[in-house]
Amino acid sequence: MPANSFYKACARLFDRPHRSTSKSFTIKVRRSLPAALILSVSFSKIAFAHSTDRHEPAAFELFKTFTGEIQGSLYRSARKAGVSSPFIHKFATIFRHKIDFSKDLKAGDRFKLLTDNSLKNKKGAGGVILAARLYQKDEIHTAVRYSDGKYYTPEGKILGSSFSRYPLGKKGRVSSGFNPARKHPITGQIRPHNGTDWAVPVGTAIYAPADGVIVKAKTNHPAAGHFIEMRNGSRYVTRYLHLSKLHVKEGQKVRKGDLIGKTGNTGLSTGPHLHYELFIDGKAVDPMTARLPTGEPLQGDALKRFKKTTQPLIAAMNQNQQETLLVSKATSAPDNWLTLKNSDAF
Template sequence: MKRYLRKPLMLGVFLPAAVLTLGAFSYQPLKYSLPLELPQLTVSAEASLQELADISIPDYVYTIQSGDTLSTIFQTLSVSQKEMYQVLESDVSILALDTLKPGDKLGFWLKQGRLQKLELRFSPAHQVVFSKVADEAFEYDEVHVDGEWREQVVAGEINGSFYTSAKAAGLSAAEVQRVSALLQDKINFRRDLRAGDRFQVVRAEQFVDGQPTGNTRLEGLRVLNRARELTAFMFDGNYYDLNGESLARAFMRVPTKRQFRLSSHFNPYRKHPVTGRVRPHNGTDFATPIGTPILATGDGVVTRVTKHPYAGLYIVIEHGEKYKTRFLHLSKALVSKGQTVSRGQKIALSGNSGRSTGAHLHYELHINGRPVNAMKAPIPVADAVGDEDRVAFNALKERLLTQMSTTGNG
């Protein structure tokens, strides 16, 4: 997987193209952005506008509609199902196609009716591009633009449940869940909160070229529960309380009660056992019999429970802003999307679903968006902020507390 930053740069080239409408499907040719890494973006006298357009403009841009399937979209564009499965085979390393939702855009580049490139445009800050590298193979690039993060304070008072009060104040359902997960060991939100208790959250929203991307993160929060003050501050990707103690419990190294044989190790250059092509193996495979209980390796929130033709039934759990885990080839899921889970909780049964050479569990750990070797990578150990970072942490904490006190009527 390749990750790089790019800033959208529009080329002033317009070509006549028809706008096609077929039932619920709509296509809209549009200008497209090029990465900054490309040399010589200025159109020279010798440059062919048509050649430049072939690079920068997709043949079709499709906006996802409610009820769409990838198969029907490819059929409508007369792109073969064989090529769709070639893209899906590449997607097993990133599982991006399963995250498409109404409003997301697909860009198709075709050559003599055959797919050359497919871009998934989730937002101005996040795209995934599948490019043909051989007659029957695609590779992907994932593009992230950091953009600008703007902070705001969301504050409110308990009137009814915490969920309804926080939603009324302006937090999303996912953000309410995140607050609950962060403080789950400190307070029971259903039992302990009382009318009149207050909460304040510093939320950062991402913007690219002045436009919101829909991405947010929680920088800090405070819950004033009668005589208690509960806090959380994000520092270096992890959350800590007022005293710099970690709010995350230590991770488990393996997602099973006992150690199973490792049938395949993390290897970004592994040759695929079925196709024979070099494909990154972004996880660790455990030789688990079908039906083996699979455990969450850390506290978190389930963000995906779905099926993929190659990954099979799989689960994704996010553990704060920094960590994410994936569990593939399952036979049964025991949790649902949006559910908060605890370290050691049984979340699934292992299986042999999807493209698989035999019963096993494929387990992945991602840190800051990158797959890492889960058997060797540093994992959360519930340490407090180190002495060398205390000055920086205290400065961050005081800044966020001042924001919450000033704006949140603290």
């Protein structure tokens, strides 16, 4: 049923001049329906409540919005706002490629969650986050859940920012690959070469391979020369050595594709090149073969369908007041149905 038809049907049923308080009826909604069809009920200000019939089970909140402010850790702040532990974990998981929650959160940052509790069990487990938002001083992160179960930005870019394998603005020759037991060309010592060397002219542009935060931006290191270290979410760290120029500062946030520096020949170097390192969960890996997060943004008709389906979620996140939908679960209905009943609460 199209969303507008569903809305009109509900409007006729709940139109006060024609509503009988003694009338009883049931509306069935499939859980598998797009969120837009269900959420349109809430947005139209039609409030559902459980039947007073003593034979019906107690009502529970199907959709609920939580808002809060960071004071201390995310966990303590979210628990104070009434968010359950499973939802806190899911919230952190959604943004794990964007934020390192142990380092990037600041007092005064705010969060908001729109949750669907229809799949919760008696212990409170289950349920999904339909939309999530984190307000920071200079940035707002928003995620919406789509029908494929994945989370996207409102613009249709999948969360878990894609990682480019090559940070250079032009192709270069690999002069030395990842090798845990390489003989150093200058010192002659056998030691790990935890990265990939590209032989490129001095001044070749270097671009951030993924969104991140600059952890170190140093000059004149005896071995690394001018170098940059970047944290890309909670799992990834990248390093760029022997640079000629830095275009970023420590603590600066960068987006994928931002210019961060230019290649050089500084430090302990045999010639102009970029030494590029990648660490996953603290372990050095081969940047050329490591599994990296991928995800192309939605385009064309797929993007149009996405925006149409998720628009109600974005609208809900933009509302200030908390809205809930009270429903009762009919014991006689199949597991994949929810039964909504009217009451005198309108």
